[in-house]
Amino acid sequence: MPLYAALIYAADVDWTRPEYAAEMKEYNEFGAAAAAVIRGGNALYPTATATTVRVSGGKGGEVLTTDGPYAETKEALTGFYLLECADLDEAVRVAATIPAAWAGAVEVRPVIQF
Template sequence: MAQYLALTYTADVDWWAPEQAEELAEYRKFGVEYAEQVKASAVLHPTATATVVRVEGARGGPVITTDGPYAETKEALTGYYLIEADDLEAAVKIAAEIPAAWGGAVEVRPVIVAR
């Protein structure tokens, strides 16, 4: 079986806030329904907690950090699922069931497994 990373892009919210409870329940339902195919998953803290790291020039150059998100967008990277599926078509069918796909977006990428 191949592995695919499903990156979720949704509104940049605090998923643990009470007003997100109903939507979070949908994610939990998805996790239960696809427990066999989902090998890992995580919710990310809001982008305001992010630190962007850049190295000036080449490796070993000065490290520059910036607080906050990389770019301002309507939707932000808010989580991921590592999915095992027979092929991309099967992975896309699973990704379509992730609640983020209903009002945001889910980016599906094949994973290169180190050998």
């Protein structure tokens, strides 16, 4: 069956903090309910912990790093699930039950398997 990445865009917060315990409970409930199709996934630390990497001049060029995310946005990429579903319709149905879909967004993309 094909794999789909469900990319979670939500508030840029540290989900490990106690004040997000109620929302994390919802994610745990989603994980239990969708366990049959989840093949992986994790939450990400806030974008303030990101390092953006670019190579000036292409391959072999100077490596340039910038603290923080690539772009400033209201919602940030905060995590992902790897879903194994029969088709895009099933992946969308599953993604609609991810808590971020209720107040943020979940982007579903097919995965190229090499």
